[in-house]
């Protein structure tokens with residue numbers, strides 16, 4: 001763990017040595033970047049949301065001397081264009097985008113790292129292209145089962161965070177509160193920009209207020225950014241009202257047998273209120289060979305210290321593959 005930043009448990013900030021844009025459809029163009037060692041072991045970072053986009057801190061979970069670190073913003077997220085675009089934006093489009101990027105960069109196989117929605121996409125990608133995945137590092141497991149979505153957006157997490165829930169639920173008129181995801185989707189896809197922005201900020205603030213064991217106000221403040229909030233909320237809600245475009249309710253766990261041979265580490269906060277631990281437990285049962293870590297004092301976020309330290313241990317473990 002040379003040159004590890006002991007305080008935060010992650011590697012020091014670095015800048016990309018290469019950035020680029022990749023046209024992946026008639027509509028979408030993706031932003032991607034490479035950092036660390038250009039001759040190192042390739043790893044791809046799959047961000048959350050969907051729609052959250054990447055940030056420079058994502059580079060710091062990998063030893064820059066060992067890894068060729070690849071970040072990209074998924075369709076409509078971050079610096080990819082057009083921002084917040086929902087056309088041609090499904091799980092399976094994103095899975096094939098990962099393959100397009102891999103081929104564009106001349107990579108044969110790579111380590112795949114993803115948390116939250118990034119864990120969802122990591123599972124969908126590795127189950128579709130298992131021969132391209134050297135190892136999996138998964139955090140805050142999210143498989144978009146109906147009960148997971150209902151827990152966070154209709155009733156469940158609301159009992160742990162009734163304070164933050166009040167603003168999220170009361171933004172929608174009482175007559176529409178029986179299906180909050182649909183109610184928000186109508187507003188997030190409105191022709192009126194003010195309506196879209198207002199709904200996006202409230203939707204995003206709910207998630208940012210509940211992602212940490214102890215509220216991180218710098219995270220909550222992200223929801224105040226008009227563009228980021230629309231990218232995050234519109235794309236998330238679009239995927240959720242469509243059940244993640246998955247082929248069955250429990251598709252990803254049911255197909256886990258396709259990836260049992262892949263070296264895998266699962267890391268889950270015990271008190272993850274966004275993606276409760278039951279899903280990680282089910283994945284652990286479906287992948288008995290995987291390393292499984294419950295972090296006793298953590299919530300959902302990659303920034304939880306106990307989660308960050310275990311993520312680094314996992315990427316250090318896989319850098320010799």
Ligand SMILES: CNCC(=O)c1nnc(C(C)(C)C)o1
Nearest residue numbers: 048049050052116117118211
């Ligand atoms: C339901 N969304 C889960 C997810 O992917 C996610 N949760 N928080 C985040 C960020 C903190 C990265 C925005 O992403």
